[in-house]
Amino acid sequence: MPLSQMDIERYFSNCPVDIIKNSRLREPQLEGYITTLCYFRENSKGHVLLILPVGSGKSGLIAMLPYKIAKGRVLIITPNTKIRQTIENALDPASSDNFYFNQRVLTRSNCPRVVVLGSEDVNRYDTDEAHIVVANIQQLQNRTGWLEQFPSDYFDLIMVDEAHHNVASSWQEVFHRFNNAKIISLTGTPFRSDDMPVEGEEIYRYSLSRAMDKGYIKRVIREEAQPQRIWFTYENSDEELTLEQVLEMKENTWFSRGVALSIPCCETIVDRSIEKLRQKRDTGFHHKIIAAAMSINHANQIKALYEARGLRTYIIHSRMSEDEQDNTMIEFERYGDCIVQVGMLGEGYDHPPLSIAAVFRPFRTLSAYIQFVGRTLRSINNAPNPALDNIAEIVTHVGLNQQGNWQDFTRFDELDWSKFVDIGDSSEGREEGASERIRRVRQEMVVHGEEGVSFDTTGYQPDFIDAYREAIQQFLQKEMKPRAEELGIDLEGIEYLLEEFGELPDFSEQEVQRIPIRPDRARNQLKKILNARVRGAGAHILVELGFEFQGRDLIDIVGDGDERNNVQVVMRLLNRAVNEAIGIDSGQRRECNKEQYEEALKALPDIENNILELLQSKLM
Structure with a gap:
């Protein structure tokens, strides 16, 4: 039976929800809800912006926001089907991921009626019976006919997931159609590479550092390969550079691209990422690697390097059909060690075992860099050793010129995003290659070798490395304790033994350990x-x-x-x-x-x- 606006307002206003005193909710969910509720108590309409890091509970917050705020039907817009599916699972009473039930916010008898556009054969009769309509933006474009089916007052509240898309014309078309609706935009990356400001008045921000401290997302450590010397040929000229000279050259596009494509530099990243993978798997959890490539051919090169070292490696890119992509991801999630992506697996992809981000490409924008690194930030629930398992590690090369992106990432909580300009190519996520006009085919920079490779290691916060090392020490002591007692070794001497035999990693300029290959x-x-x-x-x-x-x-x-x-x-x-x-x-x-x-x-x-x-x- 169709719901009137009065029916819907009565439901969202009077439905018994357990939010304010609910100890199961995360800080950003409760704080974000209260801040938004207070805003709309004082303002009958408006467009607000909430900033929450990836993995901190954004889908749950979206599920709660209509209550006591919406006075009519609610529209939730996502940028793609992957994120739409995540929202659908959080709201669907038949899903094991239903947020309301899992967090005891609602009882089953009080669940909202939800309709998802594009999921099955949905028509206007279905949406008329719904409290909440979920759609990705493609379903709402004029060519689909959905937008014209809804009267201008059909929605009282619009919520936008991944709000950095909200200035695009397709999104603006929706806002203009329902111009009297309240709008709540949510994102983890409040900036765009085209220098256009994200729409909405920022009323709430939850910091990355708080999310890491609370364990909502993994802590982050970056390891950057720094060779003392590198030999290469460029335009028929043989060159040898020291580390200091590499630091001067790295901002040249031809140089960073040459490093990205070179086999020796890629082998350095591959070997280090595998070394970190094996260390992390000592806890018993099956951690995995995600790698960023510039093109399909580059991805095949990286895949070959990982496979030669015994890792089950998969590639995913936009030229694969949707069925091929789905089958690849099913196999990778079940059996894989490493996934090499070309402009894929960005916002919305959620696979917590991804713990190592291997950067093989020079990201030109901070937004693309954060989207890629963000795939490794999802915390692992019920991890065997949370202090070790919930650490994400970025492995890269100094020649890729990613220091600026890393520094901006570590200053994420301090930056004024209203004034931030993400300089770079707005098409960053797309594959390089046939889609771009190549003015002149010329000899690429060819790297012949590098020597004296050590790693500069830094944490998102200064104390992360010391905390990580202490957690490794405690883990190894626990592992050794039964054997030590059996041999009559003083437990206080275990730390000395670990140091003596190199079981504890030294994060200060540690040299790369090359992996022997058959x-x-x-x-x-x-x-x-x-x-x-x-x-x-x-x-x-x-x-x-x-x-x-x-x-x-x-x-x-x-x-x-x-x-x-x-x-x-x-x-x-x-x-x-x-x-x-x-x-x-x-x-x-x-x-x-x-x-x-x-x-x-x-x-x-x-x-x-x-x-x-x-x-x-x-x-x-």
């Missing part, structure tokens, strides 16, 4: 990297020439006649040139040794430029 895996990782880079070279050439990948323009010009599209023509040219460079015939690449793969990788930039010039000359 010869067959070392060779196969190079083969996989070469194949990925050849595919990338083909994409670069076609983009530079302005040809469609599936077009047939090049077949009559330089093809053999049996190719189906431009991609096959360019790939055949590249592979022939690679084979010639290392002295093998077609079909023999599987029989190559490690040195031949290394030689092919070294020759590939020149081969790419030569083929581009050949094709350009043929087209003139």
Whole structure:
């Protein structure tokens, strides 16, 4: 039966809810609710902004906010289906994740009627019977017809999750349609890379440091690889830089990109992240790694490095179908050790075992950096050892130029976001490659090696490292106690033994521990990297020439006649040139040794430029 506005107002005003004295609620949930309630007691309408860190209970706060505030139907808008599903689970009385029941806010008999647009066959009769309507923004755009179905006074309260999207035209269209509604926007990142301020009057902010201290999210430690020397070639010039010179060069885009793509620098990040993973898994919990790559080809390179070291590694990117993405994530969450993402798994993805963020790409904006690191901040409920398990670790390289993002991240609670400008590319999350026009294909910076690699380690707060080390010591003492008693060792001497045998990590410039690789895996990782880079070279050439990948323009010009599209023509040219460079015939690449793969990788930039010039000359 349809609900009138009076029915809905009566429900939200009179429904018995246990909020103010509920000890199960988190601080930001209770404080955010009370602050918002007081605001709308004094203001009949308005647009307010609440800032809560990822994992601190934002979905639960959204579930509570209509009570005593809404005087009519409520609309909850999310930016994507993943977040919509999270909100749906928090509100659905049939879900085991129902916030109202789990936190004893409501009894089952007092549950609100909730309808989710896009989840099943939903029509206007369903929404007329609902107290709360949940939708992602795509469902509310004009082309879907939903927005026009609702009268302008249909909603009294609109809540926006991930509010940094709320200045976009699609969101503004909704606000204008229901221009008399109260609006509550919530976000963990109150800024945008396009320099547009997030809409809403900020009335409440819960700090990251408080959330970490309370254990709502993991504490964060960053480890940055700092080589004493690095050797590379750039534009046919051989260079050797000291650490001090690297620090001066890192802001050059070509340098940070070259570091990101280099095998030696990637191996440093891979080895360190695996070392940290194995340390964390000593507690008995299956921690995992999330890695950020610049492109699909770059992701394949990183995947090859992890697999050569025995990790079950998966890749996810936007060119995969939705079913492929879903199947990949199901397999990773069940069996995986590492997931390499290309502009994916951002806001809304929740998998607490992700505890190590391996940064292989130079993030140009703070917002993208925080969204990526945020995937590792979800605290692990019922962790075997909370002091150790609820620590997130970021592993990166000094040449990627991420010091500024890290420093701004550690100052997150201090920054005035109304004046903050997130300088960088607003399309940061997208994959680099064929979607971008490449002005000129030139030889990339090729890193030949680095030596004397140590790690600069810092915590989000200065005391995090000491606390982490103490927790490791207590854990090891507990593990050793039965054996020590059996051998008659004085328990007070255990700390000395741990120091003596290096069981306690020294976070001060600790050198990287290289992971030995079986010869067959070392060779196969190079083969996989070469194949990925050849595919990338083909994409670069076609983009530079302005040809469609599936077009047939090049077949009559330089093809053999049996190719189906431009991609096959360019790939055949590249592979022939690679084979010639290392002295093998077609079909023999599987029989190559490690040195031949290394030689092919070294020759590939020149081969790419030569083929581009050949094709350009043929087209003139």
